[in-house]
Structures are given as structure tokens and as C-alpha cells.
Amino acid sequence: MAEALRRAAQLLGSARRVVVLTGAGISAESGVPTFRDDLTGLWARFDAQQLATAEAFHADPDLVWGWYEWRRARVSRAEPNPGHRAIAAIQTRVPDSTVITQNVDDLHERAGTRAPIHLHGSLFAPRCIAAAGHPATFEDISESEPGQPDEGGRVAPPQCTSCSALVRPGVVWFGEALPQAALTAAVEAAADCDVLLTVGTSGVVYPAAEIPGIAARSGAAVIQVNPQPTPLDRVCAINLRGTAAQVLPALVAAAWEETDEG
Template sequence: MGDTAASLLRDARKVVVFTGAGISAESGVPTFRDALTGLWARFDAETLATPRAFRDDPALVWGWYEWRRGQVRRTRPNAGHEAVAAIEARAPHCTLVTQNVDDLHERAGSAAPVHLHGSLFAPRCSFCGLPASFVDDLPADGSHKVEPPMCERCGSAVRPGVVWFGEALPEVALAAAVEAASACDLLLSVGTSAMVYPAAEIPQVAARLGATVIQVNPRETPLDAIADVNLRGPAATVLPELVR
């Protein structure tokens, strides 16, 4: 299976790599939906990752995202992120589309990942949208409240630069992802449960238009049904074998 996938990848001209939290798991960044270690096993998405949650308790939400930013800062890219950068360097055309809000792809050498769900490192004003900077005082645990900074222009609360449930995805990023998925001949999905929409449409679009779909995930996902090759294993082990 791995050999088939490696040769399919080697022969592809237009590649999309589509990643989720699983690719960063081996760096020590928790996923969302894994049963014991996932963030949603310990924290409530409704009170932390919605526009309403931020309106109701900005300090709780800001503190939680600052804690996650601190966690990511202490980690490093793993062999999976590095293999993705190698795939990008080798393929004639490659677009990296990630649902992740960490910066581990960038730190592994991927020049311009399309961030469908925003970033932990791009806070902005919740009212006027002005990009903001951090006050560097990171909380040690995820339930520690921290008052968000005030916007320099309008005085409103600064918010995390991520896409919350119920919010539209950044238009430019979504359009770039759809366009790349529509035109690719191979899509490689890595470490995503493929349950969050509209992001989960991206591999579906590629499959519908005839692209080969390769999936890397230790567990079953809804993408099993459309994947031509399912590589059941951890990203940091499986991906390097595809670019050897």
C-alpha cells in the first residue's frame, strides 16, 4: 500500500495536501476529537469556540487560546510536517491546505499553507478587524482567565484569529482551497477526522472531479469511503516513507 501511494504521489503533477490536527499530534499539540487526549474531551466547544462564548466571557476564551498558543510555541514540527514540505518541494504543483491553527507547517519549511481555520498567531480586533499584537504573558493552564488586549484603533476587545463554530471561513483561503482541489490530480489527506464543514468538502470535491485520494490516519474516518489508498498509521511514520 505504501509503495503504491509513493508511486502515485511521485507521478502526480498537481497535488493538494490537506491536513488536520493529527499531523501535529506527535509534536505534542492535542487534537480535538480523540477520545482521551482531544481538547473537546476536556473542554466545552460551546463555551470556548463560538462568537457567543467570546461575547459572554472574553477573558475565559482569550485565556484558553493564549494557553494553546503557549503550548504550540513549546513544540516543534515533526517528521510528518517535514515530509509535507518535501512533497511540496518535489511536486510540479502543490497546494498545502490546513485546518490547523498552529504554525508547525511554516516552521517545517512550507512557504504558504492555506489556513482554512485561521491561526493562533494572528489576533485581530473583534470590532474593526485591525491586526493586533500579543501581550506576552501566557497562562499555564487552559481554564485561566486573561483579559484580552484592547484594539489600538477603536478600543474594542482583541480576539483570537481563528474561525469559530458558526463563523464563515476566510473567503480567500476557502476559494484557494476549492480551486486547488478542483484542479488537482492527487489529494493527500493527513490526520483529520473530516467532520468539520465546509473544510471536509475539500477532499470530496477532489474525489468527485476524478482525483486520486490518499489518506493517512491511524483510525477510520468518513473519508475511508472515497480514498483510493488508506494508510492506517501515524503521520510522522507514514509520510516520510512516501518521500524516501
């Protein structure tokens, strides 16, 4: 591990363009469960696919909005961990860097990362269900705090201030394509980086799982941070076994300690 960390630090410290791809693992260290694991309490009687689809929202918008408000409230109480802060530090050291996340929380932003690409949307970026998909902020819809559900977990969704359509969670549901602009930006960044760090992702959810391969085929060094082997092992130049909060601060310290000394 020590030798792998040293080699990874050398690559990171000399990189001019860095991409960091994060998955559920980094948020789990802040106590944010995956959406399937978030089916607890009064939500335990549901399957995720009963709630995370456009069809479910149209059938019972109060129920679906209520679940996402409950999830947003939980995320709002979580705090960025040292892994999130280390990624923000990478962006400070390497301004021409891009953070891509599969997570729908705002922990990267709160840790100081600028403009992360959210491949799967965000709990904090609602939009209306109309074809135009007008974005809505929680201030616009008078929801500066997560809504309070009734005993059945339901919360009535607000209406879009532009067109009066219902506002929906700004996440990618089952059966929906990833946001094209976000996916295009992620692919372009991966194809043009020197180093790609893949952190806490299982490597099985496509098309996000293809991003490290794009970087590798374009000549970048791919470094994986994960406690367990994943399908991404085969495209990685270096595998660092450990969690984001454990490994990334040490990696950042080693990368720029070596650079500063050199």
C-alpha cells in the first residue's frame, strides 16, 4: 500500500488535468445511505422502483415527493468527510480539474468543490415535470427547509413558478437517460485528463462505469480508491485499497509534499 500510494502521489502531483469520479462509497462515510438502503421506517414497505420512477410520481406525487423530501432532510444533516475535503483540495491545487459524481447529495459542494458534474442529478436541483423542465430552487418554491410529511410520509409537491406544473425531484429515475449535457461534459473531461481518480464507485452502473475506461484509452493514469476489488481494477494503473476518508487525505498530502519539495 505504501508503494502504491507513493506512485499515485507522484502521478497526481505532476498532473495538469485531473478528473475525480465518485460513487456511493464516499457519501456512505458521511452517513448517507444509498436510495435502496434509505427504505427504512415508514418507507420499509416500499421497493425503490415503486418510488423512483416517473410513473410512480404521476400516480402518487405526494408520496414520491415526500420520500425525496425525507431523503433531502437526511442529507442536509450529514457533513462532508475528509474524502470530500481532499477532493476540493485537489481542485484547488489543479484548477483545470473536474469532479464527476454519481451521488445526488450536495456534499461535494459543501466541501468546497466548484461545479461538480452530477451524472444522476441532485436532491437539491428540483425542476418541473413539463417538457421544458424549468429548474426550481427551494427558495423559489418557498421550501428553504425540507417539507414535513404527514403520517403516511406524503408531502404535496409545489408548483413551478414559471408554468404551474408540478415540481419533481431533480434526480435521474429508473427508465430515464442521464442528463446529456452532464454526460457529454464528463466524457470530454475523461478523454482529456492526465489522471483520473475513481473513488468509492462499484464500477457496475453504466454509463458512468465506462468513464474510467475512456480515460485509460486516452492515455490517462487511472487510480482507484476502494476498499474492495471492483470491475474497474482491470483498467486501473494503481489500486489503493481503503476508503475515501482514509486514503484521499494521505494521497493529497503526499502528492504536494513531494511536488513542493521537488
